Amino acid sequence: MKFFVSILLVALLGFAAPLYLPWWSFAITTFIVLFFLRQTPGKSFLAGFLGLFFLWGINAFWLDMANNHLLSQKVAVILPLGGSAILLIILTAFIGGLVSGFAGLAAGYVGERSRT
Amino acid sequence: MRIIPFFIAAIISVALIVVLDTPLPVNGSHTPRLGYFLSPQTGFWQNAEADDMNFNENLSMTGLQGNANVYFDDRMVPHVYAENEHDAIFLQGYLHAKFRLWQMDFQSYAAGGRLSEIMGDSSSGTNFLKIDRFFRRLGMVDGAEQSLAALEANPVTKAYADAYTEGVNQYISTLKDKDIPFEYKLLNYKPEKWTNMKSVLFMKYMAFDLAGFEQDFEMTNAKSIFSKTEMAALYPYGQDSLDPIIPKCTKFGAPAFSMKPPADADSIYFNYYKNAATTDSIIKPDKSNGSNNWAVSGSKTQSGRPILCNDPHLGLNLPSLWYEMQITTPQFSAYGATFPGAPSVVIGFNDSCAWGFTNAMRDVRDYYEIKFKDSTKQEYWYDSAWQKTTFRDEVIHIKGKPDRTEHIAETVWGPVMYDNNFPDILHSGKSYACHWQAQDGSNEIKTFRALDYANNYDDYLNALKDYECPGQNMIFACKRGDIAIKQNGKFPAKWRGQGDFLMPGENDTFAWRGFIPDSANIVMHNPPRGFVSSANQYPYDTSYPYYLGGNYPEFRGYLINRYLSSMQNITATDMEKLQTNNYNVFQEMARPFLLKYLDQSALSANEIKYLEIYTQWNLQNDAKEKGPTIEKLWWDSLMTTVYSDEFAQSSLPLPWPEKSTLLDGLLRDTLNYIFLDNINTAQKETLQEDITIAYKKIIPVLEKAENENNLVWGKFKKSGIRHLLRIPVLSRLNLFSSGGETEINALKEFHGPSWRMVVELTDSTQAYGIYPGGQSGNPGSKYYDNFINDWVEGNYYPLLFLKEETIKNLPGLKGKMVFKKA
Numbered sequence: 002m003k004f005f006v007s008i009l010l011v012a013l014l015g016f017a018a019p020l021y022l023p024w025w026s027f028a029i030t031t032f033i034v035l036f037f038l039r040q041t042p043g044k045s046f047l048a049g050f051l052g053l054f055f056l057w058g059i060n061a062f063w064l065d066m067a068n069n070h071l072l073s074q075k076v077a078v079i080l081p082l083g084g085s086a087i088l089l090i091i092l093t094a095f096i097g098g099l100v101s102g103f104a105g106l107a108a109g110y111v112g113e114r115s116r117t
Numbered sequence: 118m119r120i121i122p123f124f125i126a127a128i129i130s131v132a133l134i135v136v137l138d139t140p141l142p143v144n145g146s147h148t149p150r151l152g153y154f155l156s157p158q159t160g161f162w163q164n165a166e167a168d169d170m171n172f173n174e175n176l177s178m179t180g181l182q183g184n185a186n187v188y189f190d191d192r193m194v195p196h197v198y199a200e201n202e203h204d205a206i207f208l209q210g211y212l213h214a215k216f217r218l219w220q221m222d223f224q225s226y227a228a229g230g231r232l233s234e235i236m237g238d239s240s241s242g243t244n245f246l247k248i249d250r251f252f253r254r255l256g257m258v259d260g261a262e263q264s265l266a267a268l269e270a271n272p273v274t275k276a277y278a279d280a281y282t283e284g285v286n287q288y289i290s291t292l293k294d295k296d297i298p299f300e301y302k303l304l305n306y307k308p309e310k311w312t313n314m315k316s317v318l319f320m321k322y323m324a325f326d327l328a329g330f331e332q333d334f335e336m337t338n339a340k341s342i343f344s345k346t347e348m349a350a351l352y353p354y355g356q357d358s359l360d361p362i363i364p365k366c367t368k369f370g371a372p373a374f375s376m377k378p379p380a381d382a383d384s385i386y387f388n389y390y391k392n393a394a395t396t397d398s399i400i401k402p403d404k405s406n407g408s409n410n411w412a413v414s415g416s417k418t419q420s421g422r423p424i425l426c427n428d429p430h431l432g433l434n435l436p437s438l439w440y441e442m443q444i445t446t447p448q449f450s451a452y453g454a455t456f457p458g459a460p461s462v463v464i465g466f467n468d469s470c471a472w473g474f475t476n477a478m479r480d481v482r483d484y485y486e487i488k489f490k491d492s493t494k495q496e497y498w499y500d501s502a503w504q505k506t507t508f509r510d511e512v513i514h515i516k517g518k519p520d521r522t523e524h525i526a527e528t529v530w531g532p533v534m535y536d537n538n539f540p541d542i543l544h545s546g547k548s549y550a551c552h553w554q555a556q557d558g559s560n561e562i563k564t565f566r567a568l569d570y571a572n573n574y575d576d577y578l579n580a581l582k583d584y585e586c587p588g589q590n591m592i593f594a595c596k597r598g599d600i601a602i603k604q605n606g607k608f609p610a611k612w613r614g615q616g617d618f619l620m621p622g623e624n625d626t627f628a629w630r631g632f633i634p635d636s637a638n639i640v641m642h643n644p645p646r647g648f649v650s651s652a653n654q655y656p657y658d659t660s661y662p663y664y665l666g667g668n669y670p671e672f673r674g675y676l677i678n679r680y681l682s683s684m685q686n687i688t689a690t691d692m693e694k695l696q697t698n699n700y701n702v703f704q705e706m707a708r709p710f711l712l713k714y715l716d717q718s719a720l721s722a723n724e725i726k727y728l729e730i731y732t733q734w735n736l737q738n739d740a741k742e743k744g745p746t747i748e749k750l751w752w753d754s755l756m757t758t759v760y761s762d763e764f765a766q767s768s769l770p771l772p773w774p775e776k777s778t779l780l781d782g783l784l785r786d787t788l789n790y791i792f793l794d795n796i797n798t799a800q801k802e803t804l805q806e807d808i809t810i811a812y813k814k815i816i817p818v819l820e821k822a823e824n825e826n827n828l829v830w831g832k833f834k835k836s837g838i839r840h841l842l843r844i845p846v847l848s849r850l851n852l853f854s855s856g857g858e859t860e861i862n863a864l865k866e867f868h869g870p871s872w873r874m875v876v877e878l879t880d881s882t883q884a885y886g887i888y889p890g891g892q893s894g895n896p897g898s899k900y901y902d903n904f905i906n907d908w909v910e911g912n913y914y915p916l917l918f919l920k921e922e923t924i925k926n927l928p929g930l931k932g933k934m935v936f937k938k939a
Contacts, residue, residue: 016158024156025134032130042122060157068165072299072897076161078846079303093155093162096137100152103130110123 004048007038011052015101016060027053027097028104035108042109049105050098058094065090140305146240149303164299164897172932177939180207180283185936187212190917191929193892193900196443198921203280205446206460208936210284213440214311217457217894218288219298220436222308223841224458225315228322229258230513235306237516246515251400253511253523254534255329256556257321263558265317274563278313281460285311299896300842319458320562324555326402326431328587328606330668331482334542335772337618340389342766348389350782350791351760351774354613355659357781360675362590362604362651363639365658370637372662374630376612385621387614403868404668406431408475409696409861410592411650411677412600414643418687423594424877426692427464427473428870430863433838435848435902437890439872443918444569451569452918454872454888461565464872466884466918469572470595471876475651477588477604480666481554483615483629485530485622486547494526494536494548500624504529530622531556542770550622552629554607559585574599574642581605582635590651596878602649603640604656608633611664633663648681650674652861671777672859676702689883692875695861697911699738703859704748707780708736711751716809724812727819738862740831740855749833749857750818752776755811762795776859831855836864838889838905840896847896854909862911873913885913 011034015027031052035045065073065086073086082088137152154160172189183200185208190196195212199205213221226232230252238246252258269275289308297308340348359365379386410427418424431438439454444462453465464473489506490496496503509532511523526533530550535541541549560583567580577593581603584591588606593599609616609629620627639657641649654674655665679702680695712732720728727747734744756779764771782790788804795802822828834857837850856862856869863869874886889908893900907914919927 019156019158023138024153024159025138028130028134042126057155057157061162064157064162064165064167067167067169068897069168069899071899072161072165075846075896079844084846093157096152096155100130100133100137103126103133107123107126107130110119110126113119 003038003040004044007034007040007045007048008052008055010034010038011049011101011105012056015053015056015097025100027056028100031101031104032108035105036111039112040109042106042113045109045112046102046106049108050102052098052105053101054094054098057097058090061090061093145242147237147305149305154302159295161299161302161897163295164302164895166893166895166898168899170898172934174932174934175937176934177937178287179939180287181936181938183938186921187934187936188921188924188927189931189933190924190927191931192441192904192914193931194441194443194917196445196917196919196921196924198445200446202446202448203276204936205444206277206280207284207287209442209444209455209460210281210286210311211288212284212442213455213457214285214288216892217436217440218285218292218308219300220841220894221285221319221458222311222315223300224322225318228252228318228325229261229315230511233513233515235304235516238518246513246521248400249513250523250539252325253513254525254532254539255325255551256532256534256553257318257325258511259509259532260324260553260556260558261314261318261321263556264321264560265314265558267558267560268313268317268562271560271563274560274566275313277460277566278316278562281316282311282313298894304842316459316562319456321555323456324587326587327406327476327589328479328481328555329402329553330404330406330478331480331616332772333482333484333617333619335770338543338767338769339771340387340618342771343389343763345387345389347763347791351778352617352772353778353781354665355655356669356671356777357785359655359658359671360678361655361657362602362649362674363641363657364644367639367657369639369657369660369662372610373634373637374610376610376630376662376664378612378614379626381626382614386618386627403432406476406868407478407653407670407673407863409650409652409673409677409863409870410473410475410590410602411648411681412471412592412594412602413648413681413684413687413692414594414600415598417647417681417685418877420688420877420879422596422877422879423598423600424687424689424692424875425466425471425473425592425594425600426696426875427475427592428696428873429464429474429476430869431871432868433871433889435838435840435890435896436894437838437871437888439888439890440892441886441888441916445921449570450918452884452916453874454886457894459562459565461562462569463565464874465569466876466878466882467569467571468882469597470577470593471878471882471884472568472571472577472591472593473874474589474591476653477590477606477608477656478653478667478669479588479606479608480616480668481586481588481609483552484534484549484619485528485552485627486619487526487528487530487533487536487550487622489526489548492537494533497526497528498623499529526550528622544769549619554586554609557585557607559583559607561585571595573597574601577601578603578640590653590656592649592651594876594878596880599643600649601640601642602651604638604651606638608638608663611666613664614666615664616666637663646682648678650677650681652677668775670775670859672703673861673863676700676861689875689877689885693873693885693911693913696870696873696875697856698861699855699857701736701738701745701748701857701860703776703780704736704744706784707752708732708748710780710783711755711808711812714805714808715812716805719809720813723820724816727816728812738830738855738857738860740829740853742830743828745830745857746822746828746833747815747819750815751812752779754814755779755808758807758811758814759790759792762797763792765797830857834864834866836866836869838902839867849902849905852905852909855911873908874916875913882918884916884918886916887913 014030
């Protein structure tokens with residue numbers, strides 16, 4: 002339960018923060034969410050990763066559908082991803098997830114007791 | 118807390134963010150900031166415009182003086198209805214920015230020699246710093262400052278340009294970061310505020326494109342290896358099949374100045390075939406920046422009313438140079454093609470008349486040699502004394518590097534463009550000042566504005582009066598029945614041959630003798646033949662009392678006049694067919710000659726096969742024909758066979774002769790044409806040998822094209838519309854298209870009809886047009902390139918020139934923007 006709530010909060014705040022702050026501000030909100038919703042480092046990483054992966058993935062997918070893949074297919078040639086819109090959406094989601102995941106992981110280690 | 122793993126995770130997070138927030142070098146250019154670029158909330162995904170996007174908006178603005186409405190028709194052409202000129206032009210600026218901001222901004226950077234600011238000193242193999250230095254040293258910025266002064270000295274045009282600039286800035290000020298155009302995100306920079314100077318710089322760029330062509334260095338090199346006779350044969354003045362804009366045998370008055378060359382011209386200037394010292398890239402406008410325009414009077418049309426047509430041939434880019442719109446106020450109402458970056462409707466029509474332009478092609482850019490006293494360049498020799506040089510320092514900002522200051526020496530002739538800091542293409546080691554018409558201030562926007570308001574022939578003449586540069590063939594027709602054309606502009610009065618080569622600059626002996634008086638810019642008004650036309654051919658025959666140095670293609674003009682002479686009961690549809698006509702009149706003249714002298718007995722079966730395709734070809738440069746491919750290759754090959762031996766005498770750049778020059782020469786001199794013999798062989802080559810060798814040489818190319826299924830002209834030609842950044846996926850390449858260099862439908866590889874317009878001046882104007890692009894500059898919009906397929910097919914759209922009562926209820930509107938004064 003805690004895990005799912007944290008994914009949801011990561012996504013929610015990860016959407017809200019960049020409306021006012023730089024694109025990477027979701028890393029800070031992810032850290033805060035997983036600092037308070039204390040979980041193992043592994044789960045913290047995963048919650049951070051999945052929250053942003055779904056947020057960015059769904060957001061990009063949504064915009065891409067409405068656009069009939071017009072722009073994504075062009076960008077997927079420039080980057081280059083062989084012109085595949087799906088790959089570009091996955092890359093987008095993965096990049097967001099990765100940054101958020103490591104922020105989550107850092108928060109996870111804050112909460113964990115040091116082993117002796 | 119586990120300190121070490123925490124720090125490791127935290128450092129990885131921060132490092133990821135830093136890397137994803139930094140442009141990374143890849144293959145000589147840079148990636149965007151990937152995190153920012155990929156973020157669906159800030160990056161390129163925000164530019165993915167929804168397919169069903171509507172453009173309805175209600176806005177209130179302090180910059181407006183009244184209220185206004187804008188309706189977007191089914192092709193996204195805005196129809197602006199404003200209460201006064203200020204608001205109309207304010208909204209033109211606003212709409213240009215809304216749909217074309219990156220393009221207009223980028224073009225003004227290019228014109229002002231500022232590309233290094235956004236691209237770095239070089240990127241993907243292009244040396245942007247060299248391009249910037251070139252434009253600075255040419256005097257573009259200086260010239261634009263002069264033009265800005267001229268524009269702002271006139272209260273009417275100042276208010277006009279101010280309104281435009283306010284409108285652009287109104288849009289920029291409300292632009293959210295996530296909504297900036299795609300290319301800014303890709304290149305990682307931000308829009309800057311618009312200024313009147315940026316509009317003027319754009320106009321100067323057009324002047325460069327249209328009146329910046331010269332080949333004085335190449336010609337100077339040519340006279341060092343060719344005799345006077347050879348020069349006259351390679352670079353003739355006038356043409357054999359000459360059909361000038363103002364018909365032959367027109368009587369001209371005496372020149373206003375003595376047009377006698379200087380006494381010492383023969384010894385120091387026309388010094389052919391004596392001697393000058395690797396080929397270098399050089400920035401040149403496309404010399405076929407041409408165009409067609411014509412107007413037929415009511416006596417030749419079915420409706421009994423004039424029809425005016427225009428299709429300017431320019432480099433074809435995405436986003437397009439043109440943006441279509443209607444602008445209506447109680448004082449004027451105009452429709453047509455506008456320049457994103459400048460106010461007014463440029464080529465179009467209003468309730469009473471229609472107008473258009475083709476390029477005049479006159480050479481208005483020359484060079485004078487400067488002798489400096491020493492390497493400090495503080496003084497130069499002029500009028501038997503050392504004169505003080507002034508300097509103009511232009512600072513070029515370079516992305517990621519320190520600024521570079523271009524220290525440009527200024528002389529009586531103009532800026533010293535080439536010297537040891539910026540060598541000329543001949544590597545002469547000398548200094549040359551560039552004297553160019555566009556370095557002077559001029560106010561073209563005044564003319565465009567006046568044409569938008571014109572009601573009749575007198576208004577047209579008045580609108581043209583103060584126009585200076587780039588010189589244009591300005592065509593006109595009105596509902597009262599007048600048709601007219603005038604080659605209009607401020608042209609230097611030159612003696613024959615002046616400015617073909619580099620000139621001595623020690624005194625004013627070689628200076629332009631003044632400017633051709635406007636009375637000698639002949640107007641053709643309602644001629645008995647019932648039409649006026651131009652297609653960049655010579656404006657007059659060579660009895661014109663001033664030298665017409667320049668570059669004038671002859672075939673389109675000749676063919677247009679031939680068709681128009683014979684046509685009667687003309688309709689707008691006939692005119693569309695003429696604009697997209699692909700008949701190859703060059704080959705009508707060349708083919709019988711080639712076939713007559715080709716030694717067919719020397720040909721293999723395969724060679725005969727292609728020859729039969731060529732022989733049976735219908736002379737139409739249609740996309741599906743194979744003949745044009747053979748024609749083009751054969752003639753190019755013949756040019757190489759005939760001229761390359763003579764041209765190999767210099768390793769430096771030479772002007773390659775025109776294809777018409779060889780044709781005229783061969784038709785006139787046949788077996789005795791002076792360049793037939795290969796000067797590197799002992800035997801004497803004949804016409805028959807040259808033509809046969811030239812033909813045999815192209816067979817491997819034809820076979821390769823056939824094997825790759827590229828033999829048909831539409832595939833061989835590889836026409837395309839390129840994105841301004843030359844990114845292939847943002848371009849539309851390999852269009853299966855007809856036409857070609859010498860055809861009326863002058864579509865070459867990346868160059869051709871940039872706006873086709875046909876206007877029939879019936880009581881309610883019937884107009885048709887199309888351009889290769891789309892109304893949106895956003896590669897993520899379906900309106901980015903949606904006209905291109907129809908344009909390739911030669912289709913036209915009806916241009917809806919409507920009153921607000923009518924457009925309100927028009928079905929298929931894409932949106933309505935309501936603007937209120939705040």
